[in-house]
Amino acid sequence: AQKITQTQPGMFVQEKEAVTLDCTYDTSDPSYGLFWYKQPSSGEMIFLIYQGSYDQQNATEGRYSLNFQKARKSANLVISASQLGDSAMYFCAMREGEGNNDMRFGAGTRLTVKP
């Protein structure tokens, strides 16, 4: 069963505008971590932001914030003030349980920032 769902294959946003990339997840484990990664055309996976299941507040990292709605099992990424360099694939991922377990990824969303 798919554990991470990203329903937007592609998104467009105007430069300097904000954009939300959707992610829903499925787990029965009370302890889990949620991640967002950026993958530009060069292929490397760049870590953006992390949210733990027990964190009380939404994670923020610069222009990135994570809209964590635990009851709805959603972890949407918000990018504020989009820049042309934000154009890339964005992947949501989840790691279940305690300890250093593997991550499972969604199918990704391709974001294109228009000038």
Next chain:
Amino acid sequence: GAGVSQSPRYKVAKRGQDVALRCDPISGHVSLFWYQQALGQGPEFLTYFQNEAQLDKSGLPSDRFFAERPEGSVSTLKIQRTQQEDSAVYLCASSLEPYGYTFGSGTRLTVV
């Protein structure tokens, strides 16, 4: 080293050929993961090591795939008798603690 290093960066293999992909993790990182990323898709988990112990290999698609990390540092992913459906980018990641995964740039395997 400063990051996770993977080699080769690109590999073209004839169908039926064996290949070996190398991952050199960040020094001291206990955990090492291999992922397979097909074109246009998200990375799919293959296998996971903690030091030299392979704790999870549930994602390996067939018995043609084999991974090892004999001394708990460098890891090799071997694919025997490659087939066209093995064409993908193979990503390696390492981690010291549950929070921070660092990925390598990947090896793009093309089977012709």
